[in-house]
Amino acid sequence: MTAVGPWRRDRRRASDDWVARWLAACSDLAELERSHPMTDAVIDEIDGRMIRIGDQWLADFASCNYLGLDLDREVIDAVPAYLARWGTHPSWSRLLGSPVLYEQIEARLAELVGAPDVLVLPTITLIHLSVIPLLAAGGSVFVDRRAHKTIYEGAELATLRGATLKRFQHDDLAELERLLREDTASARLICIDGVNSMTGNVADVPAYAALAREHEAILYVDDAHGFGVIGERNEQETSPYGMRGNSVVRYFGESYENIVLVAGLSKAYSSLAAFIACPPEMKRLLKTAAPPYLYSGPSPVASLATTLVGLEVNERRGDALRANLWAKTKRVLDCLETLGVHTPNRHGLPIVEVPLAHADQIGDVGRFLFDNGIYVTLAAYPLVPRSEVGFRVQLTAANTEAEVDSLVDVMGRLAAAFDLQRAVERAA
Numbered sequence: 001m002t003a004v005g006p007w008r009r010d011r012r013r014a015s016d017d018w019v020a021r022w023l024a025a026c027s028d029l030a031e032l033e034r035s036h037p038m039t040d041a042v043i044d045e046i047d048g049r050m051i052r053i054g055d056q057w058l059a060d061f062a063s064c065n066y067l068g069l070d071l072d073r074e075v076i077d078a079v080p081a082y083l084a085r086w087g088t089h090p091s092w093s094r095l096l097g098s099p100v101l102y103e104q105i106e107a108r109l110a111e112l113v114g115a116p117d118v119l120v121l122p123t124i125t126l127i128h129l130s131v132i133p134l135l136a137a138g139g140s141v142f143v144d145r146r147a148h149k150t151i152y153e154g155a156e157l158a159t160l161r162g163a164t165l166k167r168f169q170h171d172d173l174a175e176l177e178r179l180l181r182e183d184t185a186s187a188r189l190i191c192i193d194g195v196n197s198m199t200g201n202v203a204d205v206p207a208y209a210a211l212a213r214e215h216e217a218i219l220y221v222d223d224a225h226g227f228g229v230i231g232e233r234n235e236q237e238t239s240p241y242g243m244r245g246n247s248v249v250r251y252f253g254e255s256y257e258n259i260v261l262v263a264g265l266s267k268a269y270s271s272l273a274a275f276i277a278c279p280p281e282m283k284r285l286l287k288t289a290a291p292p293y294l295y296s297g298p299s300p301v302a303s304l305a306t307t308l309v310g311l312e313v314n315e316r317r318g319d320a321l322r323a324n325l326w327a328k329t330k331r332v333l334d335c336l337e338t339l340g341v342h343t344p345n346r347h348g349l350p351i352v353e354v355p356l357a358h359a360d361q362i363g364d365v366g367r368f369l370f371d372n373g374i375y376v377t378l379a380a381y382p383l384v385p386r387s388e389v390g391f392r393v394q395l396t397a398a399n400t401e402a403e404v405d406s407l408v409d410v411m412g413r414l415a416a417a418f419d420l421q422r423a424v425e426r427a428a
């Protein structure tokens, strides 16, 4: 007994040391995680887009369920019939066997985004990790510096298989062109976000596509946030987001020549699934070369069901939902403009980042929002550069007008109590 006790104590001390050392290395993030009710929160209950954390009810502006399909009665009521027919979870990897629901989803998605073919896998992260190294094929991967972290993870894996990673400044097509001209690799892959997950702005996909075609590269676009929100433009459109939510390539009226589109169902469609829109030859190859198709567990049947029903709802009611989403987002953007507060949001999409003038106020600002019943995503250093530390508001069609009223009211009081970056200061 006596021999075991001290040994255990020593072990605990040693373990504390290494954990403490690691936490010190990312102290800002660790401090926020430890001290703030808006990170790693346990949600006890929801009521529409209101959430309860402990005793506090808050309006949720951190959800990416842009179309509000997670709370849509038609979508919810359709699920039990699918479960009765397929059970909760087939558990085969897709290579072993896919419920026919996958075929139906892939056909519908290919028609919706107007791509030659579509392959469904569980998440975008898994697609990036498995597909980027394959498409890089030991050549060069050009990544926008502000592309999503999961793209970087895929690109870094590609370097382990002999590819070279080349970063270019955010949206800097001239720098990308220079890098492409200098490059001699036989395979080239350009990776960007369609709608940027922090700024909510839309990349100039036609300009990137033109460069990709000129330099015989593949343009790989992650449109996690655009799919379901922006789509083809025409005179009947109900909002500047365009129609059908069929993603950034169709938003610009582009073809899929040299373009591979990746998007997810877990945001606008509230379902655990993702897809890659690509030529059929690529799809065939991915079926034997992409580990998530070979080995990963599939999306739950409930998610396949909500994807299929969500796609039907989208055809009938999607454009009305998008008009509603746009109007609510506009109210928030107008409020910031009236307050003279800066946001990088230039295209009116429902991702509204509000950077602080002093990064060290992030904890207090978050606490103020929390105490006033507003739940947002905190953007802390080192997740974002210090100059961009702040919070991100996301709107969904399921947020009520009363919740948006409350957000507008709290933003006004927040701007009076704290230093937010001023619109004119940033423009100057």
Ligand SMILES: Cc1ncc(COP(=O)(O)O)c(C=O)c1O
Binding pocket: 122, 123, 124, 125, 126, 148, 150, 193, 197, 222, 224, 225, 264, 266, 273, 274
């Ligand atoms: C741009 C972007 N790509 C990928 C992801 C990850 O998506 P998934 O949950 O499907 O892995 C996110 C999630 O926030 C995202 O914003």
